[in-house]
Amino acid sequence: MIVAPWFLALSAAIAMFVSGGMMTGPAVSDTQEPHAARLIDGKGFAARMTQDIAADVSAFYDRHHITPGLAVVLVGNDPASEVYVRNKALQTHRAGMRSFMHMLPATTSQKELLGLIERLNVDPEIHGILVQLPLPAGLDPVVVTNAIIPEKDVDGLGVVNAGRLALGLPGIVPCTPLGCLLLLHHYVGDMRGRDALVIGASNLVGRPMAELLLREGCTVTVAHIDTRDTASLARQADIVVVATGVRELVRGDWIKPGATVIDVGISRVTLPNGKTRLVGDVKFDEAVKRAGLITPVPGGVGPMTIACLLRNTLDAARILVEGPAR
Structure with a gap:
């Protein structure tokens, strides 16, 4: 079974986003109190990540004429989750990738939800699948999460990717x-x-x-x-x-x-x-x-969570299209 390698999700990301002079140090306000901690600028870091991911997405398209696609599934009408999911879709588009939104009613059965995931698993336009948690009562998040094939489990929460992380093996990192x-x-x-x-x-x-x-x-x-x-x-x-x-x-x-x-x-x-x-x-x-x-x-x-979701989706597309790194 092929999953996105650890070094694609971590080492390559670190090399790309931390080295190369892209960021020379933390952003600290000139008006900050003398004894206050320095603020870690996750928003700025994530914005620069997304810019670099967009460049990589463009290069990927030039090689294969394929645009990475991310499917996000939301069950129910939780307002906070709806806002978060829409923000994910917006950032996906900004990175040059395709976003596929599946907004399902709270009455959706587990069988219906698993049927959708099964279709997304075999859809060649979809390279990453994310089911927004928490799920409504009556839906088993463990069963649902593990229905996503490991190659498209871009949240890294399935048992295969979680086990690979624990054992130090290649996998998609949450x-x-x-x-x-x-x-x-x-x-x-x-x-x-x-x-x-x-x-x-x-x-x-x-x-x-x-x-x-x-x-x-x-x-x-x-x-x-x-x-x-x-x-x-x-x-x-x-x-x-x-x-x-x-x-x-x-x-x-x-x-x-x-x-x-x-x-x-x-x-x-x-x-x-x-x-x-x-x-x-x-x-x-x-x-x-x-x-x-x-x-x-x-x-x-x-903001870093969404940026890493985009990076995982691109890495998943690379593996699905190009095969594992050697």
Whole structure:
């Protein structure tokens, strides 16, 4: 079974986006407080990634007269998911790829959903398939995700790609952890010997993020719902990646001075004046005073997730059309 190689999803991406003088350093505001952490500019990084991906898509078309196609499936009418899916479609078009949207009602049966995935699996115009999670009640996300053939599993969540990641074999890497790693490579550099804490053990982010950090030579700890004293673990960590879905869980005094903080979470809160704003899983106003580097919310990890989805789709198209790299 052929899947997109690890070095296509990671090493080549790092070489392309981190080297070559494209980015010479993190963007830091001149008005930033003297003792505040430097902000990790995920939005700018992702925009430059997308530009380079668009150039690669054009070169791919010149070679094969084929435009990579990404199919995104959304079941139900969750407003947040609808906005996110439409943004994915917009970014796909900006990168010069084709976007195929499948908006299904919440009443869709598992049999109907699996039938659609089966058709997409054999459609030569589709090189990547993504089913937006979470799914409505009654649909099994494990069964649905694993119905996507590994070659088109551009979210890297199927058991084949997840197993290959765990074993250090070629495979498609989940988009959000890959985006976090690319930011760490650019802003931190060599991570060998660093103490890293991943807060959250989901299959979507936490577990694959821990595997990626292990590959970088970090000493990795994973904190989860049963961890007794996550704050103490965080105070020892050089790198903290937080993906819990619990808004502002991590407080400033959890952060080791000078540590790098990657905040994957995003939640919308209502302010006393009735307006809303987005916050992460880290109490930013506190953590920014202790960290050395930190991702803002929004503008940090979110744009990187979509950029890595585009990169995975192009890599999948290369494998499906050109065969595995040798």
